[in-house]
Amino acid sequence: MPCERLPMGDGAVAIVCTRGRRVRQRCDEPGCHRPMVALCDWPVAGGTCSRRVCVGHQRHQVRNVDYCPTHARVGAMQLELASRWTGGIAP
Ligand SMILES: [Zn+2]
Ligand SMILES: [Zn+2]
Numbered sequence: 001m002p003c004e005r006l007p008m009g010d011g012a013v014a015i016v017c018t019r020g021r022r023v024r025q026r027c028d029e030p031g032c033h034r035p036m037v038a039l040c041d042w043p044v045a046g047g048t049c050s051r052r053v054c055v056g057h058q059r060h061q062v063r064n065v066d067y068c069p070t071h072a073r074v075g076a077m078q079l080e081l082a083s084r085w086t087g088g089i090a091p
Contacts, residue, residue, distance in 0.1 A: 006035050009055035027054035029069065042071035 006014045006024065014035075016024055025036045034054035041061075042049040051068040053059075059072030067075060 009034060025052050027057055028052040029057045032057060038066040040068035040071055041065045042067050
């Protein structure tokens with residue numbers, strides 16, 4: 001059976017033997033082949049973005065909420081805009 005060595009991102013390597021089981025899904029970022037560890041939780045029409053991200057591309061927000069790099073940027077921009085707005089209204 002073919003066994004795969006999967007770098008986990010922190011120096012550890014997992015050995016995965018795909019004995020007819022589903023191959024572990026890969027990160028969706030272009031050029032990245034690391035195994036996914038999370039799905040993007042960014043809300044989109046009909047659900048969530050669900051982009052698969054590896055440990056290196058995962059942008060952890062709060063407990064059980066992770067974003068892909070793209071949506072982490074959008075989220076940060078919105079937060080900044082929101083803080084500017086509230087900052088303008090607050091005394
Ligand atoms: Zn990745
Ligand atoms: Zn996303």
